[in-house]
Amino acid sequence: MTKKSRFGSFVTSSGGEENPTPEQGVPTPAALMPEPGPAAPLIPQAPAREERRAFSTRVRPSQKAALDVFVMDLKRAGWPISQEAVLEELLRLLQEDEYTRATITQRLTRL
DSSP, X not given: OOOOOTTGGGTSOSTTOSSOOGXXXXXXXXXXXXXXXXXXXXXXXXXXXXXXXXXXXXXXHHHHHHHHHHHHHHHHTTOOOXXXXXXXXXXXXXXXXXXXXHHHHHHHTOO
């Protein structure tokens, strides 16, 4: 009784030939190459992570409460947002947006 190969004739050659031809089911190197598919979307490089430093300041209780409510609203909506993330985004907006900077300057320098 001859034991049959587990993978059948696809992997093993039939008839005792040493070098089977591609017609016998052995994949050619070209067949092993993946077919070109749709272009993968470009993944942007992650920004460098900057060191964090403590930033403690005194604020009006009403402003702190507004920040707390805003963060809790985001968390209830399923966003894992912290107060630090909100404050960093506000500071980034102040740094990058000319209109925001002008608006804040105007509010702070009102007579």
